[in-house]
Amino acid sequence: MYKDTNKRSIAKGVSWRFFATTTTIIIVYVFFGRLDLAIAAGLLETVAKIGLYWAHERAWFKIKWGRKKIEPFNIWFTGLPLSGKTTIADAVYKELEKLDIPIERIDSKDIRDIAPNIGFSREDRNRHMHRIGHLIKTLQNNSVSTVASFVSPYRESRKAIRDMVKNNVVVYVKADIETCKVRDYKGVYKKAISGELKNFSGVNDVYEEPQHAEIIINTDNTSVEEATIIIVKYIKKNYVK
Template sequence: MYKETNKRSIVKGISWRIVATTTTIIIVYLFFGRLDLAIAAGMIETVLKVGLYWAHERAWFKIQWGRKKIEPFNLWFTGLPLSGKTTIADKVYTELEKLHIPIERIDSKDIRDLIPGIGFTREDRNRHMYRIGNLVRTLQKNSISTVASFVSPYKESRKTIRKMVKNNIVVYVKADVETCQKRDYKGKYVKALAGELKNFPGVNDVYEEPQHAEIVIDTDQLSADEAVVIIVKYVKKHYVK
């Protein structure tokens, strides 16, 4: 992928102006047979068109007709640990980036690495979700959408997020505990079952399933790529038309 640099754009603009002015000079010379008149016409045309183009652009800058603002949205991926949230959210984020909209990726692991010692009790998690809600809200104030993936096992914290942010899209990545255990390459479920990890949703703590999720992805029925198609299609239909 190549990105157009400012220097390249400037050089292209200058080269086009040279071509256009030269064309004007040649046309005038062919009609009148006077080189001095042709050069003068070319110079006047150049100055006038640069000024007119500037005025034209400034005028259209003030006109709102035909402009459509993309309202920032928040894709909130929730589900049991190892349900597939992060994998699907990463793929969705990659696809949405292709739409060239301002968007950021937020994952629970990254945030906990930045803010260690948050804790995993119900109170700790709810307080943490409030912080994340403020982060998402701040990004939205700058017209930045978000793709966030958090276990967020409690209904009250998900309700808080919905109240705090605009256009919140809950994506429930559904998978039963047995399926998540099979995907447990980190050994977290083993540790939780052995009592080494406390407050672990699905083992020694509850996971309260969302009752009003906009999108439900059953990972026993859908692959990650199939899930991405469904989610991106939803976003395009409702927010990026």
């Protein structure tokens, strides 16, 4: 991604003004045959247009009509491991990117790769969710929306997120645990069942279903494409009008 620097923007403005003024001078000279008149007209046009452009922009800056303010939102995907959270969240993020709004993607795996020493006890997870809430809040303070996907198995941590951030949309990605086991390409459910993995949500630790989720997606009978349409439609209706 490239962004014009101030110097580049100034250079573009000056070059455009030069070509525009030169064009005016040539046109006046062609019609009247007087170079002095052509140069005077070109200079007068330059000064006049700079002043008029400034006044025009100042006037529109004060006019609120037609402005669209997009409040930053957070889509919080929660559900059992391998319920489909990350896959759907990735698809939703790609669709929302097309709306040309500031938005970031936050996934539990990426965060744990950065901070691998985060534990899986209830206390550790709640503390971890609190940190994520602060991260999202900071992004929202800079007008950046977020798409976050975390197992987040405890109601108290999800409530903490809702209390910390604005416009929090909980998407409960629901799936039968047997379905999740079938999708277990990493073998984590087998390790949890055998006791090799501790504090594994849905096996040897609880997953407390959301009671007030804005959207519920049952991936046993809903495709990624269908889920994406449902969620994006909700966001467009409520936040990106």
